[in-house]
Amino acid sequence: GENVEQHPSTLSVQEGDSAVIKCTYSDSASNYFPWYKQELGKRPQLIIDIRSNVGEKKDQRIAVTLNKTAKHFSLHITETQPEDSAVYFCAASTNDMRFGAGTRLTVKP
């Protein structure tokens, strides 16, 4: 089955800097890649997703890139703000969705 690895497990950046979180997946049939943000004690919420027919997608300060050949995808957050502090999960999906272990992002004011 699908295996998703996520790096780094923790990430600390200064407010205004960029943050990048990377994921790799094992199943070349995976064709849908969502990213979730989970604030402390809250539910994971979808922030952006990308499908395999697209190499990059952007939504304001958030972008996701996908390299199907290398089987990896990344989340990019620019101009980080303290409210971006949360745990971020990547996932890869064919018929099943598998999640990465999460990245705890801390944005220091």
Place this chain on the structure above:
Amino acid sequence: SQTIHQWPATLVQPVGSPLSLECTVEGTSNPNLYWYRQAAGRGLQLLFYSVGIGQISSEVPQNLSASRPQDRQFILSSKKLLLSDSGFYLCAWSAGSINNQPQHFGDGTRLSIL
């Protein structure tokens, strides 16, 4: 629009007691439904998923079970809770008729076993 409800929000139970957590979805038909457990500071562990009434797939062997008595109702149960069952339980749904759709999570139940 679609909404997902989970209850209770928090629960404190003694070891050996039974458990029933309920999840309902509104505004959609024939959703895929999921139960996840999240230990403190950890990732999402898929416990069960269902593609239809009475259809349950289990991801990990454990003392938990799931049932789907109605199209938009998903129940997580246990006959005898263990200390290791403590955690944050999340229900989620996705559109059942279309592959590769996002999962949408409920607010979760924080379960503490004493």
